[in-house]
Amino acid sequence: MEVAERTGRPGWAGKPLRQLSVGELTEALVYLEECEPADDALSRALAAQLAERTAAVC
Structure with missing residues (x-):
């Protein structure tokens, strides 16, 4: 059984942003x-990482 299935958390929840x-x-x-709408800092970090990754592809 996958960790995400045992804990009820998404599979990406335990990974560092860069991974x-x-x-x-x-x-x-x-x-x-x-x-989790109150976690603005994490949302900004995720959005920045996504922007960096998609900019690198273009």
Whole structure:
């Protein structure tokens, strides 16, 4: 059984920001907006990391 299944947390929840894929970053931002709207610092960090990754692709 995967850790995420045992803990009820998303699989990306225990990873450092730099190790998250673009899909995981997007999923984390959506999750935070829906479930943890008070965590502005984490949301900004995720958004910055996503912007950095997508800018590097273009």
